[in-house]
Amino acid sequence: MLNAGWNWLFFKARRPRWALAEILLMEVSSLDLTRRAAHVDRAAARMFIPYAGWVAFATALNASIARRNPTRHNPKGQP
Numbered sequence: 001m002l003n004a005g006w007n008w009l010f011f012k013a014r015r016p017r018w019a020l021a022e023i024l025l026m027e028v029s030s031l032d033l034t035r036r037a038a039h040v041d042r043a044a045a046r047m048f049i050p051y052a053g054w055v056a057f058a059t060a061l062n063a064s065i066a067r068r069n070p071t072r073h074n075p076k077g078q079p
Contacts, residue, residue: 002026016066023062027055 002025010019030052038045 002029010062016062016069017071020059020062020066023055023059027052027059030055 002022006019006022006026009015009022013019030048034045034048034052037048
């Protein structure tokens, strides 16, 4: 759900700042999943680490894009 939400906010709605807030939630969720998995199966938890790293990298990219693109009002959603 969070992955789909980020894609919609970033690409379709063209709201990089909103997408940044959403991807931060995704990062927290992936780290929490890794932590909870470690209590059940340490090997499974290790398999989640690359995903959490990828989300962290995507968060950094999203933050950079949001910072470089000032907010502007565009009622028609045109670029």
